[in-house]
Amino acid sequence: MNLGGIDFGALDRTYRITPIQQPERSAAFHNSYLSRLPLAPCLILQLDCWDSDGDLVIPYEELPFLVCHLELQTPYGHPAGMTISPSGELVSMLYGTLVAAPAEMDDDSGAQGIYFAFPDVSVRYSGTFRLKASLLRITGGPPLNTCFTEPFDILEVNNYVAPPIPDLTRHFDSQGVIRFGLPRAEW
Numbered sequence: 001m002n003l004g005g006i007d008f009g010a011l012d013r014t015y016r017i018t019p020i021q022q023p024e025r026s027a028a029f030h031n032s033y034l035s036r037l038p039l040a041p042c043l044i045l046q047l048d049c050w051d052s053d054g055d056l057v058i059p060y061e062e063l064p065f066l067v068c069h070l071e072l073q074t075p076y077g078h079p080a081g082m083t084i085s086p087s088g089e090l091v092s093m094l095y096g097t098l099v100a101a102p103a104e105m106d107d108d109s110g111a112q113g114i115y116f117a118f119p120d121v122s123v124r125y126s127g128t129f130r131l132k133a134s135l136l137r138i139t140g141g142p143p144l145n146t147c148f149t150e151p152f153d154i155l156e157v158n159n160y161v162a163p164p165i166p167d168l169t170r171h172f173d174s175q176g177v178i179r180f181g182l183p184r185a186e187w
Contacts, residue, residue, distance in 0.1 A: 015047065017045045018048065019133070023149065026038060026152075027159075030124060039122070041163060046115055047116065058104070062137075068100050068133055072123065074128075077130075083125065
């Protein structure tokens with residue numbers, strides 16, 4: 001596709017998204033939208049891109065056209081995004097930021113990279129799930145790459161204890177590009 005003078009297909013690039021921080025658990029929010037708790041820790045994906053010569057590059061001219069989209073699945077890869085509620089209506093299981101734009105940040109060694117962060121994703125009902133992430137161009141077409149998280153548990157709120165905040169979340173939050181919601185006094 002040619003957009004603004006860029007023929008993305010002619011760039012002959014290879015893309016990979018990789019989870020570098022994955023959720024372990026959270027609490028089911030049922031119908032309490034204002035009381036929902038995000039997956040903890042939050043999902044962070046790293047984007048790697050190789051040019052036609054096999055060199056690792058940051059695709060700056062493409063970044064405005066790239067997004068990453070999440071879908072909920074069972075641990076075996078079956079779709080779990082919609083379900084029938086106890087009242088009999090069809091409802092979405094996944095709520096929050098389900099599409100993220102790329103953000104340029106420094107990793108914990110100081111190297112620049114491109115990341116997708118999902119700080120406020122919640123799941124409606126309890127169970128064990130995984131997330132499918134797809135790297136897409138907003139101009140359309142098939143996914144450029146897809147990855148999956150390890151399975152995580154969604155518990156009833158009375159059984160839920162949040163895991164500690166990982167150093168990677170703190171590191172990315174300190175750069176001010178992505179905010180994960182905790183006041184600095186609590187860190």
